[in-house]
Amino acid sequence: MTEIIFFINQVVISGLVLGCIYALGAIGITLIFGILRFAHFAHSELMTGGAFIAFLLASAFAAWGIATPIPTGFVVLPLAMVLAAILALGIDKGFYAPLRKRGARPVTLLIASIGVTLMIQGLIRLFFGAGSYSFFENEPKEIFRIDTSAIGSTRPLVITEPQVLMIVVTLASVVALHFFLTRSRLGKAMRAMADNADLAQVSGINTALVVRVTWVIAGALACMAGTMLALDVTLKPDLAFNIILPIFAAAIVGGLGQAYGAIAGGLLIGFAETLAVFNWTMLFRPLNAILPDWLQLPAQLALVPTEYKLTVAFVILVVTLLVRPTGIFKGASS
Amino acid sequence: MIQRSLALFGGLFVLILVIGWVMGLPFTSSRLVEAAAYALIALGLNIQWGYGGLFNFGIMGFLMVGGAAVTFISFPVNPEFWGSDGPMMLGRALFAFAIGALIVLAARQAHRIGITGKWKGALTVLAWFVAYVLYRSQLDPAAAYIESAGGGWVGGLGAHPVLGWLFGGVLAAGIAYIVGKICLGLRTDYLAIATIGISEIIRALIKNMDWLTRGTLTVSPIPWPTPLPQDYQAGGMDIASSLIAARAGYLVLALVVLAIVMWLISRAYSGPWGRMMRAIRDNHIAASSMGKNVTARQLEIFVFGSVLMGIGGAMLVSFVQIFDPSSYQPINHTFLIWVMVIVGGAGNNWGALFGAVLLWLVWVVSEPLSKAVFDFVSYWSTNAGWGAIPEIEARSAQMRVFVLGLVITIALRFAPKGLIPEVVKREG
Amino acid sequence: MALIELKHVVGGYGGAPILNGVNMAIDKSDIGVIVGPNGAGKSTTLKAIFGLLKVTGGTIDFGGENVANSLPDKLVPKGLSFVPQEKNVFTSMSVEENLEMGAFTRTDDFSDTMAWVYAMFPVLAEKRRQPAGELSGGQRQMVAMGRALMSRPKLLMLDEPSAGLSPRYVIEIFQTIQRVNEEGVGILMVEQNARQALAFASKGFVLAGGQNRYTGTGAELIADPEVAKSFLGG
Numbered sequence: 001m002t003e004i005i006f007f008i009n010q011v012v013i014s015g016l017v018l019g020c021i022y023a024l025g026a027i028g029i030t031l032i033f034g035i036l037r038f039a040h041f042a043h044s045e046l047m048t049g050g051a052f053i054a055f056l057l058a059s060a061f062a063a064w065g066i067a068t069p070i071p072t073g074f075v076v077l078p079l080a081m082v083l084a085a086i087l088a089l090g091i092d093k094g095f096y097a098p099l100r101k102r103g104a105r106p107v108t109l110l111i112a113s114i115g116v117t118l119m120i121q122g123l124i125r126l127f128f129g130a131g132s133y134s135f136f137e138n139e140p141k142e143i144f145r146i147d148t149s150a151i152g153s154t155r156p157l158v159i160t161e162p163q164v165l166m167i168v169v170t171l172a173s174v175v176a177l178h179f180f181l182t183r184s185r186l187g188k189a190m191r192a193m194a195d196n197a198d199l200a201q202v203s204g205i206n207t208a209l210v211v212r213v214t215w216v217i218a219g220a221l222a223c224m225a226g227t228m229l230a231l232d233v234t235l236k237p238d239l240a241f242n243i244i245l246p247i248f249a250a251a252i253v254g255g256l257g258q259a260y261g262a263i264a265g266g267l268l269i270g271f272a273e274t275l276a277v278f279n280w281t282m283l284f285r286p287l288n289a290i291l292p293d294w295l296q297l298p299a300q301l302a303l304v305p306t307e308y309k310l311t312v313a314f315v316i317l318v319v320t321l322l323v324r325p326t327g328i329f330k331g332a333s334s
Numbered sequence: 335m336i337q338r339s340l341a342l343f344g345g346l347f348v349l350i351l352v353i354g355w356v357m358g359l360p361f362t363s364s365r366l367v368e369a370a371a372y373a374l375i376a377l378g379l380n381i382q383w384g385y386g387g388l389f390n391f392g393i394m395g396f397l398m399v400g401g402a403a404v405t406f407i408s409f410p411v412n413p414e415f416w417g418s419d420g421p422m423m424l425g426r427a428l429f430a431f432a433i434g435a436l437i438v439l440a441a442r443q444a445h446r447i448g449i450t451g452k453w454k455g456a457l458t459v460l461a462w463f464v465a466y467v468l469y470r471s472q473l474d475p476a477a478a479y480i481e482s483a484g485g486g487w488v489g490g491l492g493a494h495p496v497l498g499w500l501f502g503g504v505l506a507a508g509i510a511y512i513v514g515k516i517c518l519g520l521r522t523d524y525l526a527i528a529t530i531g532i533s534e535i536i537r538a539l540i541k542n543m544d545w546l547t548r549g550t551l552t553v554s555p556i557p558w559p560t561p562l563p564q565d566y567q568a569g570g571m572d573i574a575s576s577l578i579a580a581r582a583g584y585l586v587l588a589l590v591v592l593a594i595v596m597w598l599i600s601r602a603y604s605g606p607w608g609r610m611m612r613a614i615r616d617n618h619i620a621a622s623s624m625g626k627n628v629t630a631r632q633l634e635i636f637v638f639g640s641v642l643m644g645i646g647g648a649m650l651v652s653f654v655q656i657f658d659p660s661s662y663q664p665i666n667h668t669f670l671i672w673v674m675v676i677v678g679g680a681g682n683n684w685g686a687l688f689g690a691v692l693l694w695l696v697w698v699v700s701e702p703l704s705k706a707v708f709d710f711v712s713y714w715s716t717n718a719g720w721g722a723i724p725e726i727e728a729r730s731a732q733m734r735v736f737v738l739g740l741v742i743t744i745a746l747r748f749a750p751k752g753l754i755p756e757v758v759k760r761e762g
Numbered sequence: 763m764a765l766i767e768l769k770h771v772v773g774g775y776g777g778a779p780i781l782n783g784v785n786m787a788i789d790k791s792d793i794g795v796i797v798g799p800n801g802a803g804k805s806t807t808l809k810a811i812f813g814l815l816k817v818t819g820g821t822i823d824f825g826g827e828n829v830a831n832s833l834p835d836k837l838v839p840k841g842l843s844f845v846p847q848e849k850n851v852f853t854s855m856s857v858e859e860n861l862e863m864g865a866f867t868r869t870d871d872f873s874d875t876m877a878w879v880y881a882m883f884p885v886l887a888e889k890r891r892q893p894a895g896e897l898s899g900g901q902r903q904m905v906a907m908g909r910a911l912m913s914r915p916k917l918l919m920l921d922e923p924s925a926g927l928s929p930r931y932v933i934e935i936f937q938t939i940q941r942v943n944e945e946g947v948g949i950l951m952v953e954q955n956a957r958q959a960l961a962f963a964s965k966g967f968v969l970a971g972g973q974n975r976y977t978g979t980g981a982e983l984i985a986d987p988e989v990a991k992s993f994l995g996g
Binding site (some may be wrong): 115318325 | 389516517520522523524526527528530531532534535538541542665669672673676725728729732733734735736737738739740741742743746747750
């Protein structure tokens with residue numbers, strides 16, 4: 001049993017946590033692609049920027065001496081998401097909308113989003129330096145160790161409080177997004193515009209409003225993903241820049257333009273990364289007792305060495321693009 | 335048009351003089367050598383993007399390949415490795431690689447013996463897996479042996495650095511051929527993401543294959559193709575002059591390479607080959623309906639552009655004399671090049687050249703410049719009683735990233751065709 | 763007073779104008795049909811009315827004001843609706859969601875309008891939960907018309923509603939259009955099946971080179987030997 005608990009700790013929990021973050025980021029990328037038809041590279045900076053906004057709010061809370069029962073990062077999250085949504089709207093208005101008005105090609109917007117990435121990253125580093133910060137300087141990070149000796153395991157099941165909250169919050173937001181897209185007038189208009197932008201305009205749908213709503217949702221979810229990632233590890237200026245490609249991989253694997261695909265893609269990439277570096281000997285070690293001597297498991301039996309963890313996502317990305325560019329859920333392609 | 339270009343180049347020359355005057359000649363001569371290498375790289379991207387409309391976001395990967403190549407060719411031989419079992423074990427790994435490749439190729443031909451559809455797909459995946467396991471089973475022990483007992487890493491061949499530059503071009507061409515073969519069918523934004531993914535894979539490999547590249551342990555000192563400052567000092571020259579003399583020598587060599595490349599590509603561009611390339615870029619469908627083999631031409635252009643990136647990457651590494659895989663970042667080695675080409679003028683070689691030199695100078699100068707600004711503001715705020723700005727050094731280093739982003743967004747907004755735009759020729 | 767009146771409309775996509783002075787007047791009891799050779803500016807006229815391209819001269823009078831260069835999200839609430847020729851349904855959305863999108867500009871309760879549309883196209887009521895992309899060509903055309911009717915327009919514009927349909931469906935679609943017109947919706951449509959369409963048009967316009975060539979009732983135009991010879995294929 002110890003081995004199975006180890007597997008859950010190493011693969012199930014960390015894969016789920018990683019998958020949640022990828023999924024939340026990928027939803028924004030996929031929505032923006034569906035509505036505005038360009039690959040928004042600066043999404044990583046919306047995530048990092050959102051996390052820094054949350055961090056500043058949390059620090060302010062701590063400075064005012066407000067103690068909260070759950071980690072302050074989660075308490076300030078709604079407010080941070082609002083601010084991040086405003087930031088996203090401002091970026092669109094300042095940098096992308098003028099190019100769209102000129103009728104620029106999607107490639108130009110993509111390059112502009114690189115410019116935005118560099119500017120935001122430069123600004124964050126300018127104000128916060130290159131070091132890392134923790135949300136848990138003024139409060140402890142609670143770690144739950146669930147005793148599993150009842151089922152014959154010598155190891156506890158380990159999960160931190162932010163991880164539990166992260167999974168719950170992600171689940172809640174995905175459900176909320178689902179209801180928004182399938183029940184609300186604006187959500188349906190978003191799907192309509194992603195499906196056929198010309199017809200949406202002809203139907204009298206206020207496309208400028210839909211664009212704004214898209215940025216609000218993408219910005220808010222990016223802030224959520226960034227903050228939760230910072231709560232799980234640490235906050236640093238290149239927090240999300242390093243994982244923007246796995247997030248793109250998630251969006252593409254799920255089919256660009258497909259919100260549900262992005263969620264599935266995020267979980268798939270998250271689990272693929274953790275499974276690929278998992279040392280299978282740890283799980284199958286008990287088999288050594290029954291296996292013959294010449295077939296003993298080696299000490300290390302992972303598909304790829306740990307250093308290549310992020311590379312797994314790139315390989316999946318490239319293979320998907322080559323084998324099925326529309327993604328596992330048929331996405332936008334032309 | 336010509337006048338505008340001349341004025342811009344004149345302005346650039348004045349900028350160089352000013353930097354030379356303020357920062358000193360040793361600093362400036364170094365930056366100019368680097369600018370020449372970056373110009374070569376920017377020309378490579380200009381060929382791919384400006385001529386061919388191919389969105390290569392994986393420049394960093396090609397630069398790293400060039401750097402690794404020049405290290406391998408020009409670094410002195412490592413006798414400890416060659417005297418150990420290492421070469422033999424690597425030979426076996428290579429053999430395993432070949433067998434694996436054969437297995438994969440065989441699986442792809444499975445339809446000939448009646449295995450088709452899903453079964454063939456499953457067989458292909460299985461073949462890849464078997465080949466991978468086979469290769470790893472030979473390579474892993476070889477790598478572990480070399481790193482611990484076989485001399486640490488394979489070392490170099492001790493050949494002339496210029497040969498290393500050429501090999502950098504060749505190796506980049508080989509990789510570009512494979513990448514292009516599998517990716518060029520993708521639409522623009524997918525191509526961008528695929529190339530960025532591939533360059534990250536290349537970076538991960540070079541960074542972690544310690545037995546081949548020494549990885550994060552870095553390799554130095556890599557020899558120069560021209561006499562080093564130390565050589566001049568041995569001849570009795572003082573340090574400052576020796577630095578300038580040595581760098582001037584390197585710069586001349588780099589400029590010769592640059593001039594040859596410029597001459598070759600402007601000849602090609604004004605000939606039938608260039609006309610065909612522009613036809614393909616501007617109207618894919620019309621060009622292919624006219625019977626042009628679009629994919630083959632695009633592959634050609636992708637490989638050619640990548641060769642220049644490989645050579646440029648190699649020139650940079652031999653100049654700084656150290657190959658450090660962890661120093662490669664997408665911002666410094668991919669996006670910077672893009673900004674150079676876009677600001678300079680995609681589709682115009684002189685534009686790319688101008689953009690490369692200008693942006694490289696902006697990139698290196700924005701750090702000391704912002705430090706000066708910070709120092710000034712800090713002095714002022716200290717006097718005003720608000721205290722000094724903390725960590726000026728670290729902050730100044732980050733300013734250039736912001737400046738780069740600002741430059742590209744402004745350029746896209748107000749000069750989308752670049753400062754020296756493509757000359758559109760009307761052809762009957 | 764006419765429901766919509768075009769006076770000397772000039773416009774295009776920015777280059778040389780495609781419309782060089784189009785005149786038209788449609789009442790709410792009218793079925794107007796625009797015919798003419800390829801490139802005559804038939805679809806362009808509809809797009810110009812709907813603000814999808816730039817009108818540089820003339821006026822488009824609708825409901826007592828000049829609506830030239832207004833965008834669709836302003837025109838739809840005023841009572842204009844447009845069914846494009848191609849890609850005129852949201853393929854990934856259900857039939858019912860397609861209809862809802864037609865009512866996007868409405869803030870009141872539109873369930874009665876939906877019932878009205880379903881009554882007109884009973885087959886859509888059966889397939890209300892099915893993605894529109896899975897329907898047949900004729901059924902898609904119904905979804906497209908239904909979507910356009912959801913805003914309760916005063917004037918419905920259709921761009922070649924019979925394109926790509928089998929002859930049996932062509933008659934059916936024309937009959938449906940007639941029924942919509944009888945419910946008090948003015949119709950302005952572009953048609954390739956010129957003779958068939960003019961046969962039930964109360965007003966016909968023959969365009970050529972972006973200008974009116976002939977104007978009259980449908981029957982008059984069919985009877986006119988000049989029109990028949992040049993534009994109706996003898």
